[in-house]
Amino acid sequence: MKVGIPRALHYYKFFPFWKKLFDELNVEIILSSPTNKKLVEVGVMHGFGELCLPVKVYYGHALQLVEEHPDLDFLFVPRYVSELKESYWCPKWISLPDVIKILPNCPRLLNFEVNVKEFPIATAVIELGKQLGKSQSASLEAYKKAQKYYDEYLEFLRKGVSVIHALRLVLRDVSFKVPKRKSKGSIKFLLLGHAYNLFDTYVNLDFAKKLNDQDVEVITIENLPEHIFKEQVIVNKKLLNYWRHEEEIMQAIRYFLTKGRNEIDGVIFLISFACGPDSLISELIMHDMKAVGIPYLAIIIDEHSGDAGLLTRIESFTDMIKRKKQKQRAASKQKIKSTIKVS
Amino acid sequence: MLASFPNMGLSRVAFKTLVECMGVDVVLPDPTNREAIKIGVKYSPEFVCFPFKATLGDLKNALDKGADTLIMAIDCGPCRFGFYASVQERLLKEMGYKNFRLIPLDQADLLSFRWLRLIFKIGPSNRLTLYTKALKAVRFFLKKAKHLEDIQTAEGIFRAYERNQGDTTRVVNKLVKQLDETNTIQGLRAFRNVIKDTFNNMDIDKTRNPLRVGISGEIHISLEPYVNLDIRRKLGEMGVLINQSISLYDWIVHKFHLNYHRKWLEHLARPHLPMDIGGEAVWVIGEYIDTATAGFDGFVHQYPFTCMPEVTARTIITNHLQKIYDLPVIYFSFDEQSGSEGFRTRLEAFVDLLHARRDKKIEDQKISIDAYKKIAYDHYGNNFYNECVQFVQTK
Numbered sequence: 001m002k003v004g005i006p007r008a009l010h011y012y013k014f015f016p017f018w019k020k021l022f023d024e025l026n027v028e029i030i031l032s033s034p035t036n037k038k039l040v041e042v043g044v045m046h047g048f049g050e051l052c053l054p055v056k057v058y059y060g061h062a063l064q065l066v067e068e069h070p071d072l073d074f075l076f077v078p079r080y081v082s083e084l085k086e087s088y089w090c091p092k093w094i095s096l097p098d099v100i101k102i103l104p105n106c107p108r109l110l111n112f113e114v115n116v117k118e119f120p121i122a123t124a125v126i127e128l129g130k131q132l133g134k135s136q137s138a139s140l141e142a143y144k145k146a147q148k149y150y151d152e153y154l155e156f157l158r159k160g161v162s163v164i165h166a167l168r169l170v171l172r173d174v175s176f177k178v179p180k181r182k183s184k185g186s187i188k189f190l191l192l193g194h195a196y197n198l199f200d201t202y203v204n205l206d207f208a209k210k211l212n213d214q215d216v217e218v219i220t221i222e223n224l225p226e227h228i229f230k231e232q233v234i235v236n237k238k239l240l241n242y243w244r245h246e247e248e249i250m251q252a253i254r255y256f257l258t259k260g261r262n263e264i265d266g267v268i269f270l271i272s273f274a275c276g277p278d279s280l281i282s283e284l285i286m287h288d289m290k291a292v293g294i295p296y297l298a299i300i301i302d303e304h305s306g307d308a309g310l311l312t313r314i315e316s317f318t319d320m321i322k323r324k325k326q327k328q329r330a331a332s333k334q335k336i337k338s339t340i341k342v343s
Numbered sequence: 344m345l346a347s348f349p350n351m352g353l354s355r356v357a358f359k360t361l362v363e364c365m366g367v368d369v370v371l372p373d374p375t376n377r378e379a380i381k382i383g384v385k386y387s388p389e390f391v392c393f394p395f396k397a398t399l400g401d402l403k404n405a406l407d408k409g410a411d412t413l414i415m416a417i418d419c420g421p422c423r424f425g426f427y428a429s430v431q432e433r434l435l436k437e438m439g440y441k442n443f444r445l446i447p448l449d450q451a452d453l454l455s456f457r458w459l460r461l462i463f464k465i466g467p468s469n470r471l472t473l474y475t476k477a478l479k480a481v482r483f484f485l486k487k488a489k490h491l492e493d494i495q496t497a498e499g500i501f502r503a504y505e506r507n508q509g510d511t512t513r514v515v516n517k518l519v520k521q522l523d524e525t526n527t528i529q530g531l532r533a534f535r536n537v538i539k540d541t542f543n544n545m546d547i548d549k550t551r552n553p554l555r556v557g558i559s560g561e562i563h564i565s566l567e568p569y570v571n572l573d574i575r576r577k578l579g580e581m582g583v584l585i586n587q588s589i590s591l592y593d594w595i596v597h598k599f600h601l602n603y604h605r606k607w608l609e610h611l612a613r614p615h616l617p618m619d620i621g622g623e624a625v626w627v628i629g630e631y632i633d634t635a636t637a638g639f640d641g642f643v644h645q646y647p648f649t650c651m652p653e654v655t656a657r658t659i660i661t662n663h664l665q666k667i668y669d670l671p672v673i674y675f676s677f678d679e680q681s682g683s684e685g686f687r688t689r690l691e692a693f694v695d696l697l698h699a700r701r702d703k704k705i706e707d708q709k710i711s712i713d714a715y716k717k718i719a720y721d722h723y724g725n726n727f728y729n730e731c732v733q734f735v736q737t738k
Contacts, residue, residue, distance in 0.1 A: 047658070048657070048658070048661070050648065050649050050654050050657075050676060051654060051658070081618070086419075088420075088421035089421070090421065090651065091421045091422055091620040091621050091622075091624075091651040091652045091655060092651055092654075092655060094421060094618065094620045095616060095620050095624070095652075095655045098615060098616050098617070098655075098659060099655060099658050099659065099662075102659065102662050102663035103662075235429060235430075235433075236429035236430075236432060236433060239425070239426065239428075239429035239430075240419055240425065242419055242421070242425060243421075273390075274390065274649040275390075276392070276422065276423050276649065276650075276651040277423070278390075279388050279389070279390035279391045279392075279423075279649075280388055280391055280423060280426050280430060282388070283388035283391075283430075284430070284433075287433075287437070
């Protein structure tokens with residue numbers, strides 16, 4: 001049995017979980033190729049202007065799978081509604097299967113609905129197993145193993161490994177081992193944003209590498225310790241922050257605004273154009289950053305990304321921070337010298 | 344204490360009653376205008392949806408007029424609406440207004456009756472009269488909201504038949520003013536007949552055969568005429584009969600789980616979108632199917648630029664439903680860039696195409712226009728809509 005999985009959107013967040021789950025259920029996974037120019041073009045043709053880029057890219061991936069693998073039994077387009085009670089994913093995630101199933105020649109979709117408000121994830125997995133012709137106990141067993149594997153994966157990420165590297169290990173079925181050669185840089189940035197923007201190297205024009213070339217060390221939300229994400233962020237007492245991913249971003253930011261103030265030198269927020277949640281969140285973050293004084297850069301990406309312009313912005317941002325740091329260092333040296341003289 | 348709330352078209356009449364009956368003075372912001380929107384755009388995040396900007400402008404205007412208590416609806420759905428009140432409060436504080444309180448009117452589930460506590464909050468501290476006052480306020484609010492809905496329904500129908508252009512607009516303005524001044528329960532009970540009589544006494548040409556178009560979309564955009572460039576009036580003056588089932592009353596009753604029309608629409612939309620994803624996405628899809636089966640000639644979908652749920656609804660309609668139901672549809676996404684002439688051109692083109700399409704259909708099928716109309720299934724629209732249609736069609 002063959003199941004196609006588009007390499008976009010949820011892939012960058014949940015793929016290890018799915019992989020283990022399908023492996024345990026003896027189902028073959030077929031991934032679409034990494035995002036490329038043609039794929040984006042097809043996606044943009046199918047989705048109209050106001051959709052955000054990640055969804056258009058998703059269209060491209062789904063259509064490529066449909067076209068190149070006519071023998072697919074199922075296309076796996078999960079519906080992630082809520083992972084915690086009182087929380088939601090973005091409306092476009094929630095309605096994703098409904099939008100994908102009406103594409104031309106689309107094979108049957110594998111229904112997998114994560115909606116903790118209504119039923120636990122185990123129920124969803126049993127439902128999934130039924131469609132694949134597996135027994136209830138087999139699906140439950142697979143779910144347990146997959147969850148364990150996914151927890152290990154998350155733990156591995158917290159050691160400071162980049163998601164791109166970790167996903168590569170998952171794809172090759174290699175056990176998790178921290179690479180010896182760690183990226184080091186003179187300054188350290190927190191790269192914020194949704195996983196599908198940060199780790200899709202075509203969409204963001206290999207952003208992380210551009211930063212590394214500038215001698216910058218990059219960390220993402222996934223690399224942060226778990227205790228940061230335990231407590232809810234209160235923007236305003238009347239507000240229930242119900243977007244799951246945005247909540248994580250805010251929690252990370254809260255940490256760096258308070259305790260972790262000196263751990264990073266700057267924050268870069270990658271936003272895709274027409275992203276609903278980020279449009280509000282980025283504004284909130286910007287105000288906080290101004291108050292505390294951490295350098296902050298918001299970059300909005302869409303399908304017309306120009307490489308040179310992006311590079312200029314990154315260079316100017318990093319140069320500014322480096323200069324600021326040098327100045328600080330010189331000032332502190334001077335201070336030490338003067339104190340020695342006095343004594 | 345001086346309470347205020349943002350504009351949403353004619354709904355201000357109903358909200359005003361709700362607050363005034365609690366014994367609180369109300370100051371209304373100016374009707375949404377260019378200045379308010381300019382201010383909203385200046386202080387809001389760049390990519391936020393348009394109702395946020397419009398309501399922020401209104402709130403600032405109300406504060407300038409001396410209000411100290413702002414009432415703003417919130418939701419806890421998956422779309423951006425849930426963030427409005429809290430982010431706006433923050434923005435207003437940053438703009439330099441310190442002494443005001445913003446009361447969020449939670450409308451997640453009105454049957455939980457948490458909103459009563461909020462109404463008590465704005466009410467007087469005298470506990471003795473509190474409950475009677477709240478009861479009266481809610482009762483008047485619902486009545487007025489219902490009458491506003493009826494006015495809106497009648498307006499859509501009668502404007503297509505009016506002999507002198509502008510009559511309907513005048514009648515509506517008069518009625519709304521009258522409704523605003525009616526503050527007794529007897530007066531409100533009799534008001535339904537007032538609406539009917541006023542519209543029935545209009546000078547109308549019953550021989551016309553107007554096109555019929557359904558309108559749906561995001562609620563603030565659909566109800567606020569400045570924001571949607573008065574789309575219903577423009578269409579009506581081109582001789583199109585309009586039905587828009589979205590109104591404040593419709594929404595409130597839905598939140599009390601008593602709106603069977605919306606339940607019907609959900610039922611129709613279920614195969615295409617099985618759950619509520621915020622905004623009006625589910626009902627827009629249902630409405631599209633409903634109007635198509637009722638034999639309408641066209642459909643208008645209006646939403647704020649980049650609204651997440653409505654964009655999904657649009658995708659499903661264009662990619663899938665349009666092929667099945669074959670009902671012409673036009674989309675308008677509104678933001679602060681309002682070019683009214685381009686907008687009018689698009690509407691005219693749409694109406695022209697609908698005319699050509701109807702003529703061709705009638706010619707091809709060799710049926711009379713009366714028979715063509717009968718394709719409609721008869722349980723479309725609410726009671727009042729059907730009464731109006733009957734009145735217009737009996738010669």
